[in-house]
Amino acid sequence: MADAPAIDVDALAGAVRSGDRRALARAITLVESTREDHRAQAAELVEALLPFTGGAVRAGISGAPGAGKSTFIEALGVHVGDAGHRVAVLAVDPSSTRTGGSILGDKTRMEMLSRRPDAFIRPSPTGGTLGGVARRTREAMLLCEAAGFDVVFVETVGVGQSEVAVAAMVDIFVLLLAPGAGDELQGVKRGIVELADLVVVNKADGDFEAAARHTAADYANALHLMRAQGGWTPRVLLASALTGLGVDGVWDAIEEHQQLVLASGERDRRRAGQARDWMWSEVTETLLERLRRDRGVAALIAPLERDVEAGKISPAAAAQRLLSTLAEG
Numbered sequence: 001m002a003d004a005p006a007i008d009v010d011a012l013a014g015a016v017r018s019g020d021r022r023a024l025a026r027a028i029t030l031v032e033s034t035r036e037d038h039r040a041q042a043a044e045l046v047e048a049l050l051p052f053t054g055g056a057v058r059a060g061i062s063g064a065p066g067a068g069k070s071t072f073i074e075a076l077g078v079h080v081g082d083a084g085h086r087v088a089v090l091a092v093d094p095s096s097t098r099t100g101g102s103i104l105g106d107k108t109r110m111e112m113l114s115r116r117p118d119a120f121i122r123p124s125p126t127g128g129t130l131g132g133v134a135r136r137t138r139e140a141m142l143l144c145e146a147a148g149f150d151v152v153f154v155e156t157v158g159v160g161q162s163e164v165a166v167a168a169m170v171d172i173f174v175l176l177l178a179p180g181a182g183d184e185l186q187g188v189k190r191g192i193v194e195l196a197d198l199v200v201v202n203k204a205d206g207d208f209e210a211a212a213r214h215t216a217a218d219y220a221n222a223l224h225l226m227r228a229q230g231g232w233t234p235r236v237l238l239a240s241a242l243t244g245l246g247v248d249g250v251w252d253a254i255e256e257h258q259q260l261v262l263a264s265g266e267r268d269r270r271r272a273g274q275a276r277d278w279m280w281s282e283v284t285e286t287l288l289e290r291l292r293r294d295r296g297v298a299a300l301i302a303p304l305e306r307d308v309e310a311g312k313i314s315p316a317a318a319a320q321r322l323l324s325t326l327a328e329g
Helices: 009-017 021-032 036-052 069-084 137-146 161-165 181-187 190-195 206-223 247-264 267-293 295-310 315-328
Strands: 056-062 086-091 119-125 151-155 172-177 200-201 235-238
Touching: 009 021, 009 036, 009 137, 021 036, 021 119, 021 137, 036 137, 036 161, 036 235, 056 069, 056 161, 056 247, 069 086, 069 151, 069 247, 119 137, 137 151, 161 172, 161 190, 172 190, 172 235, 172 247, 190 206, 200 206, 206 235, 235 247, 247 267, 267 295, 295 315
Parallel strands: 056 151, 056 172, 086 119, 086 151, 172 200, 200 235
Antiparallel strands: none
């Protein structure tokens, strides 16, 4: 098969900077690629665009399936767009274990928002990344900022460690709940609730309104003891993506949070820490990739796994053997 044509990184960076959405999509495809030559070009692209990033509101939105995340994000995105902002949505889909492809298809589910010229929606399969957040979501977020999008929403699948992962890359973490979720409050991990800067009880309309208010009261009590950070105290809001009720209030709260953390310096401190953690995450992922690709290591993996399972060697000793082989190679 013929080699793919070389990518003109400078031209692509210029097109992204001009706000070309097709160029932005190509750029994100590049940073998501696992090819070694693409990884080098992706790093060059992100480095070139880095001076033009950092100006957007970064908001993570998570919640269990059934909370109505995509419908809510679309309603919020339309409202924010009407207010004069350019909105990017990075909707992280779970990957099919059989094909590796995206399952949820958020672009289809956000049809109204996707038609707007001031919006950009990018569904990205996780590719098996721990926690349900695509490994390259951070880079995609920077590319969206360089393209002039001043609000970036990151939607996660809302399972496992996804809440923790998304909270580590955004300015504000929004936890979306369905009415009745308050009845299961004791079953929710305390750490996930503590991550929330804002809790939104969605579907607060019609027959669900009373249940939504009950849920909001339960979570308001749970958040009451949370410590304020950067001048911000976590709060609970009611909303309905279907009717539009409370959607403006959610955006007002996000803006208020942004103003407070900017004024206190908390946002800059948080982003600096996130950048440092990102560096070490890259180190870890890159080392794992090198381990998997190394032929000497590959030859040892199966027999070492059998020995570990049989109790002939400790997991720690087996790990050291693999790492020593990589270092010697």
